[in-house]
Amino acid sequence: MSYHRAAPALAALITVVVTVVGCERGSSTGPGNPSEGVTRAGCPADLAKARSAVRQAEKVDVSWNGPTTGPAALPGRTIVYVAQTMTNPGVAGVAKGLREAARVIGWKVRVIDGQGTPAGIQAALSEAVGIRPSGIVLGGFDPNATSSQLARADAARIPLIGWHAVGSPGPSRHPKLFTNVTTRVGDVAEISADWIIARSGGRAGVVVFTDASIPFARKKSQLIEKQLATCADVRLLATENIPIPDASSRTPQEVSSLLSRFGSRWTYSVAINDLYFADAAPALREAGREGSGPPFNIGAGDGDPSAFQRITSGQFQAATVPEPLTEQGWQIVDEFNRAFAGEPASGYVAPVHVATAANSGGATSWDPPGYREGYRKIWGR
Template identity: 75%
Template sequence: MHRNRTAAPGPLKTRSVTTALLALAAATVLAGCERGSSSGDPEGSDTGPSGCPAVHARARAAVGQAQKTAVPWNGPTSGPSATSGKTIVYVAQTMTNPGVAGVAESVRAAARVIGWNVRVIDGGGTPAGIEAAMSEAVTLKPSGILIGGFDPGSTSQQAARADAARIPLVGWHAVAAPGPSRRPRLFTNVTTEVEDVARVSGQWVIANSNGHAGVVVFTDASIPFARNKSELIRKELATCPGVRLLAYENIPLPDASSRTPQEISSLLARFRSRWTHSVAINDLYFADAAPAFRAAGTKGSGPPFNIGAGDGDPSAFQRINGEQYQAATVPEPLSLQGWQIVDEFNRAFSGRPASGYVAPVHITTADNSRGATTWDPSGYREAYRKIWGR
């Protein structure tokens, strides 16, 4: 079962690889090209010596730390008390993205506590739809606008109008880094550190495979945040010469339901047992991949062993808990981030700086989820209620 893949290596197999071949392998991975099947049993490659002993040891340590669930609250404990009578408009990239929809739900929950109103406008996942949604949001003249999952640079005219009207903009996964942004202008951007998410996703593959894997990466290159994340994942995978990048699949999230099944079928036919692991910038890909895997007779428990580098929506947890074509996720704490977003707006309305808080990364597997359907750290609700005086 996949949940035991990170256990100590089994009986050793002798491998001798020259320095020149290792260099060639690393260069090939960096180039993103397939370089053939692994030696030995392709479905049991994690039973031999690690393909990158030092990198593998670091990966196992990092993964072990990220899988811990008893994480104390390390966010803000002070700030301005609640302002009243505010309205937030949430412009969503697409509400079919479970992460975007999950944040909308948590923002609404936090807004009820602080006493604000929230309106959601769905951009539908298209440039024209997002631009129209942003125009509508500015026209409504709300207290603040939340940018959910898209680059505000793509709506620069509307963002400039909001800035001129002194409507603060807060982003969720809007730009590559957490915290305030000058270009585009955001009071703050709420997200985990994309470098940490990408790194630990790649490290999970290295640890889970004992440094021997054939990997497919799924991304949406139309979203700068997602493209950056997938490039960082490729970079981490390339630190282990025993890991091969078989394919880099660019599937826009709005097209995932129609395109992913066909791509999965093609990849299975092309790579067969060489395909041992997958990393996707969003769990949504594996929801759409499951029917194709099932039709091909692939076991739900893998291989391939699939990890989502975000966002950790309930359906991803259900697939992980049921061993249905997903082994792990690096979930965003969507509920916590919704509360943080409301707190950041409250700081903006109060003339205070952003909190600077960034949630740490976490890995969920069947072993540590305990049947949960979200990653919901403890302590934040009590902390924010105390700050707001609610």
């Protein structure tokens, strides 16, 4: 065969080889460059959108975009924080921020732990109403399960503020809340799913962990599943419903079962709370899985210190969508101050953020800059 006759065939072969190599490199989703390269996934448009959204959410050089005006600090108030369970790191993190802000504004805070059971939460809220405080925080539980206690609080004219109490941020009429402090559940769910789509190059086998007993959590997991479904090559393998109070006892056995059922097809996980991955780690380790390997896990909420530690050390968690827990504790104090002054809620909702080993800098929480100074200026403190 002459050179001139062979050249077109050789050029075609080179083109095929380059194309295949390019696709394989793009499909590789290692920690170094999870959201770059060419992909053969069946959702190119959604993959491009996911990569863009994740890049934006991973930024850490953000400015405070919360309220800049409001009433000056009112003195002598007492706040009771009723916690769904203080074993929930998100609930505990907000309590920490609430106490910090209360010291600055000059208020007292008392925390009552509902122990994670309906009876315990009802008893805790009954105790809180009996104290007759200036305000009560509903920390991470469904207010509809405490209707009689809420009616007593309303009769006593005690303002209520929720944290993750209902599905949306802002004031609520049913149940009656001055405001509900949270990120937008839809934003958290979407960016969590987008991270999986982006990091996997649009090809993943996913397990979702949720707590269907909490309406907020149930809605979040449903929205995650909806967003994952936008990419044809992302497969939802299973949704595991494990109540948060039972996570330490049930998660390890469920993870072992999932490994047996799906094996190497299970490449990603997303949970409505980071704590599931602390409980999953022993079972994954026992099965011989590497801490920095699949399944790659993202927590769709909270971002407690242990989650950041797992992410930094590459131990069975790759990312989290952290709530700015301390900031939200400060926001709750500011919202109560507005309620006491007869002013409306601020309407502020913190934007979503994705924390990874690459952008967290060894931190143990997402603590965005500027809010302490902003609230101090408003309060005159």
